Amino acid sequence: MATGWAGDGAVQDQIDATVNDAVSRARRQLKNGPGLLRCEECDAKIPEARRKAVPGVRLCVTCQETHDEEASAGLYNRRGSKDSQLR
Template identity: 80%
Template structure:
């Protein structure tokens, strides 16, 4: 299907380029290098398997879980309910 001056696959090419850029940006934010041998929060030893699996690891599993739970919580109801929309 012709779409003016754009080629047939131009829209899909643009979508692919956007996804590729997002993946590159996310990968560039990942930590690199050797991880710590002890957690920087609680000073517990970090297992060797975790240090190999997660490059640049700085927290033990329990501290990382706590941090992830705190970051995931949002105290706001952004979906809205029917009641709030009817008022």
């Protein structure tokens, strides 16, 4: 289906380009290189398997879980949830 002056696949091409740009941006933000041998917060040893699995790792699993919980704590809007609207 052609719309205006756009070619037949123009909309899908734009969607693909947007997704590819987002993926490229996310990949650039990933840490790389060798990870730390010890956690930068609690100084616990970071296992070799974790260092291989997560390039550029800086935290042990325990500290990373705590960091992730704190980062996501403010993302949930209780007022906007479906449960709170049903009460």
